[in-house]
Amino acid sequence: MDFPVLRLKPTRERAVKQGHPWIFAGALENPEAITEPGEVVEIRASDGSFLGYGTAHPRCTIAVRVFTREREALDEDFFLRRLAVAFKLREPVLRGGQTTAYRLLNGEGDCLPGFVVDVYGDAVVVQCLTAGAERLKPVLVRALPKMVEVRCIYERSTGAVRREEGLQDAEGCLWGELPPLPLAIRENDLRFWVDIVTGQKTGFFLDQRDNRALTRELAFGRDVLNAFAYTGAFAVYAAAGGARRVVSVESSRRAATLIGQQWELNQLSTEHEVIVEDVFTYLRNTSDTFDLLVLDPPALVKRRPELSRGTRAYYDLHTWALRRAKPEAWLLTFSCSQHVTLPWFAHTLERAAAVTGRVVQVVRTLGPGFDHPTLISHPEGSYLKGLLVRVQ
Structure with missing residues (x-):
């Protein structure tokens, strides 16, 4: 196999040997060896020893993405x-x-x-x-x-x-x-309509399967708020778990129309209200209260410079959710922002609890199912994080 050879600067091979799949441009001794975006390259340490094969880009901060540390063709x-x-x-x-x-x-x-x-x-x-x-x-x-x-x-x-x-x-x-x-797909014996052409991402948020199942376990006899409902999967699970009432809030009218179709597909009879409105606006204006709340917003921090603004958004969301939580309510709250760490996310909830005077008990940390693995050497791959808390 004859590929362009990239050499790393002295001491910069440690991360590769420990399994990190990214090599940043500043670690390369000869970045000029990358001629075409996406080309396969051979990676060597500063002493010339073989480190692996990857694909490279001459104009990106992440210059190389490592596919293998073995001598094998990417065929x-x-x-x-x-x-x-x-x-x-x-x-x-x-x-x-x-x-x-x-x-x-x-x-x-x-x-x-x-x-x-x-x-x-x-x-x-x-x-x-x-x-x-x-x-x-x-x-x-x-x-x-x-x-x-x-x-x-x-x-x-x-x-x-x-x-x-x-x-x-x-x-x-x-x-x-x-x-x-x-x-029509099946998930934990519930059924859902999925549009792989026009739906968000690839059509369905598969990473929340386990957390939807948890919602079903907690929902019996409760008034449930499904915020940022998208096509209503959390709502369907709550109804299947015996919720007394479900309110789904979604800003997209097109997505909201699909929620009723999911309800019909699963032949659910639970009382259900679909509200087409911005979630922040709804929480500020409603007088309704709930004893199970699910907050699953889109990424509120898409780039690292947005962290300050995102801090305020998560804090506001948690503050208003706690004000709409009944005593002994369950709250499942999530962030799918890669740049948001779990401690940082939890701190926004801590601040909201302080300002609202609510006692919040962390019962479990949440994440995606095991069909969404990450490498221990690549914490950047952990994007979805969440908390299950009890609100007093």
């Missing part, structure tokens, strides 16, 4: 081996047939940087988020049908990371034939 067999390991990890999710939608590849967490693959029955949605993933995309597409039963491989490669890598958005069918939409 179809390589992808099949990675996919086999990834699929074995997900087998418990699929056991029993109660769940048909899951994440098969979670980027760096599955040692395939830049790739996200979500499976919805026999439809597979692929995201190629970096120039390296874009270049290797044909290899992944050839490998996927050999690993999972698939009718269609559909691409939803969009977002800020691609733009930073100089890539335009890419959407469309890569393999097979697009099935009729929306798709």
